[in-house]
Amino acid sequence: MNDRVMKSYRFREEREDEWANLDKIVTRAEKRGVRALSDEDMLALPRLYRQAISSLSVARSISLDQNVLAYLETLCARAYFFVYGTRASMSTRIAQFFRRDWPRAVSAAALPTLLSALCLFGGALLAFLLCLDDMEWFWTFHTGGDSRNPDASYEYLRSTLYTTDQSLADLLAAFAAQLFSHNSAIALFAFALGFCFGIPTAVLLVYNGVYLGSFYAVFWQKGLGAELTGWLLIHGVTELFAIVLAGAAGFMIGGAAAFPGKKSRMQSMRDTGNEAALVIMGAVLMLFIAALLEGFGRQLINSDVARYVIALASLGMWLVYFYWPRRSGET
Amino acid sequence: MAKRKPKDQAAAETRREALRRRDIRLREEVRQSKRIRPLITPEGAALNLKIATASERAGAFLLDFALLFMAVMMSVWLISLAFSEFGFRGWQIAGSISAVVVFVLRVFYFIFFEVGRKAATPGKRALGLRVAARGGGRLTANAVLARNFMRELEVFLPLTLLIMTAEDAVSNWIRLMAFCWTGVFVLFPLFNRDKLRVGDLIAGTIVIHAPKVKLQKDITSVSPLPAAKGFAFTTAELDAYGIHELHVLEDVLRQSTKEIKARVAERIRAKIGREKAPEESDLAFLEAYYGALRGRLEQRMLFGERKADKFDTGR
Numbered sequence: 001m002n003d004r005v006m007k008s009y010r011f012r013e014e015r016e017d018e019w020a021n022l023d024k025i026v027t028r029a030e031k032r033g034v035r036a037l038s039d040e041d042m043l044a045l046p047r048l049y050r051q052a053i054s055s056l057s058v059a060r061s062i063s064l065d066q067n068v069l070a071y072l073e074t075l076c077a078r079a080y081f082f083v084y085g086t087r088a089s090m091s092t093r094i095a096q097f098f099r100r101d102w103p104r105a106v107s108a109a110a111l112p113t114l115l116s117a118l119c120l121f122g123g124a125l126l127a128f129l130l131c132l133d134d135m136e137w138f139w140t141f142h143t144g145g146d147s148r149n150p151d152a153s154y155e156y157l158r159s160t161l162y163t164t165d166q167s168l169a170d171l172l173a174a175f176a177a178q179l180f181s182h183n184s185a186i187a188l189f190a191f192a193l194g195f196c197f198g199i200p201t202a203v204l205l206v207y208n209g210v211y212l213g214s215f216y217a218v219f220w221q222k223g224l225g226a227e228l229t230g231w232l233l234i235h236g237v238t239e240l241f242a243i244v245l246a247g248a249a250g251f252m253i254g255g256a257a258a259f260p261g262k263k264s265r266m267q268s269m270r271d272t273g274n275e276a277a278l279v280i281m282g283a284v285l286m287l288f289i290a291a292l293l294e295g296f297g298r299q300l301i302n303s304d305v306a307r308y309v310i311a312l313a314s315l316g317m318w319l320v321y322f323y324w325p326r327r328s329g330e331t
Numbered sequence: 332m333a334k335r336k337p338k339d340q341a342a343a344e345t346r347r348e349a350l351r352r353r354d355i356r357l358r359e360e361v362r363q364s365k366r367i368r369p370l371i372t373p374e375g376a377a378l379n380l381k382i383a384t385a386s387e388r389a390g391a392f393l394l395d396f397a398l399l400f401m402a403v404m405m406s407v408w409l410i411s412l413a414f415s416e417f418g419f420r421g422w423q424i425a426g427s428i429s430a431v432v433v434f435v436l437r438v439f440y441f442i443f444f445e446v447g448r449k450a451a452t453p454g455k456r457a458l459g460l461r462v463a464a465r466g467g468g469r470l471t472a473n474a475v476l477a478r479n480f481m482r483e484l485e486v487f488l489p490l491t492l493l494i495m496t497a498e499d500a501v502s503n504w505i506r507l508m509a510f511c512w513t514g515v516f517v518l519f520p521l522f523n524r525d526k527l528r529v530g531d532l533i534a535g536t537i538v539i540h541a542p543k544v545k546l547q548k549d550i551t552s553v554s555p556l557p558a559a560k561g562f563a564f565t566t567a568e569l570d571a572y573g574i575h576e577l578h579v580l581e582d583v584l585r586q587s588t589k590e591i592k593a594r595v596a597e598r599i600r601a602k603i604g605r606e607k608a609p610e611e612s613d614l615a616f617l618e619a620y621y622g623a624l625r626g627r628l629e630q631r632m633l634f635g636e637r638k639a640d641k642f643d644t645g646r
Binding site: 002006007008009012016019020023029030031033050053054056059061063064065066067068070071073074075077078080081084090093097101133170173175188189191192193195198200202207253266269270271273274276277278280281284292 | 370372373374376377378379380423424426428429431438446448449450463465466468470471472473474476477480481483484505508509512516529532533534537539541542543544545546547549550551570574577578581582585588622625626628632633639
């Protein structure tokens with residue numbers, strides 16, 4: 001039998017050059033991005049891509065050459081991912097995240113946010129009231145590790161709220177320590193635990209609220225309530241907001257898993273997951289800012305008034321940024 | 332029963348062995364075909380995407396983890412070098428800066444590479460893997476973020492939990508609970524069809540195996556086939572084998588040593604009942620037989636007969 005008559009051979013001979021062309025364009029695009037492509041390449045690409053796709057279906061039915069088939073499968077997949085892949089540059093995406101995606105995702109999640117805030121502050125309020133009633137409660141929530149406990153003196157407690165030493169090294173160290181303090185772990189945990197219908201998220205939020213509330217009661221009882229509030233809120237507004245949002249992201253995932261509605265459970269989790277990811281990404285950024293505020297702001301600023309001003313300003317800023325009504329459909 | 336001749340018995344033995352191997356092969360084929368996820372492109376053509384196995388994914392992750400670890404070591408070393416070189420004394424500052432650098436590296440290593448053009452980290456690239464959107468849509472930056480924030484919990488949190496010391500009894504319990512919980516995350520890919528991580532589930536992504544393949548020369552295009560004209564095969568000779576054997580022969584021709592080629596040529600000759608001519612080259616024989624067999628099988632395929640392998644009698 002003359003191999004020149006073989007169908008698969010002629011088929012390949014006729015199209016090989018176009019495959020090679022497409023391969024070249026895709027390889028270049030993968031290496032150096034869309035900008036490396038000339039205008040001719042961009043024009044040729046859709047045509048070459050469609051030809052390769054049709055070559056693939058033909059090859060499947062007539063060719064027994066494994067190499068050709070494997071080659072076409074991967075070439076088509078690569079071209080497909082390129083043709084239908086994302087093209088926005090990193091900077092466009094980042095701008096889009098701040099301008100549109102992040103605030104939209106947060107404001108869309110108002111309900112889980114409220115629920116999450118309720119868990120955290122409800123826990124805090126409960127512990128606060130319990131502790132004011134009877135300080136013994138404090139020891140239920142804390143063990144002796146912290147020196148800021150009900151047995152500490154007024155002077156000692158007061159001294160922990162103001163800093164006198166202000167060397168750069170200390171500030172930076174404080175910043176780094178806050179960055180890795182358990183806050184970011186809590187935030188991420190709150191998100192991950194949401195997976196189990198959101199119940200562990202709620203437990204975690206309440207637990208941390210309780211911790212906060214009992215801590216607050218200690219200072220309150222010694223008459224340091226206002227001072228502690230300033231000390232706490234200068235970064236706490238941002239940090240607590242971030243934790244609430246992380247919890248909200250957890251509740252979103254949990255809600256999607258528990259109540260998928262008309263969608264399939266997979267589809268529902270996937271849709272919500274992408275939104276929740278935006279919220280959690282934002283929460284991580286907020287924690288970063290909170291760490292800056294805590295590491296530098298709180299150590300440098302020892303005036304209660306200034307602390308309150310910063311706290312209120314940051315609260316106002318976040319609220320406006322997230323919930324200010326925006327025109328929809330804008331890109 | 333009459334006593335069978337030993338030769339017959341040996342032949343039966345060989346045949347049974349061959350059938351057993353075929354069985355194993357077919358099962359392996361079925362297993363492999365389960366990895367295929369057809370994706371219908373907007374043009375209406377089907378792309379067969381192959382999902383990555385759990386072991387491939389684990390391998391890619393370990394590679395990435397090693398790279399990340401080296402990057403962390405490198406940056407810490409550079410920072411400390413800079414501080415000692417320029418006579419800075421603030422080792423505390425150096426410590427804080429490296430902590431921040433490590434944090435940024437850890438969080439953005441995977442995101443940076445997966446948002447990139449190849450949608451794959453260096454480890455994935457090395458193993459021919461890439462991230463794709465499930466169902467064939469666009470892979471968005473949000474999806475990449477989602478899958479990698481979950482990684483924070485699937486991998487880095489259990490690690491932190493291991494290192495962290497407990498502060499009190501309550502945290503100890505939480506730690507234990509968290510540890511069991513993260514165990515669920517780590518083992519999750521083993522228990523679903525698509526080998527999805529929890530991150531993939533949330534993000535709607537899938538990791539596929541699509542290594543780059545080079546287009547090689549068509550074996551039948553070696554022109555003129557060395558002494559190929561000397562060979563003419565009868566239909567009976569060509570019907571001895573099927574598609575599977577053709578593919579094995581292709582592999583032999585493309586990548587095996589001379590000795591193996593000689594052995595294969597010998598077996599084919601024995602099977603089709605041909606004697607080796609005095610000046611005949613094994614390579615030429617194999618190429619000629621490959622060309623003829625492929626032609627024959629393709630021709631039969633045109634008539635809708637796929638002869639899967641030598642055992643396939645077309646029924």
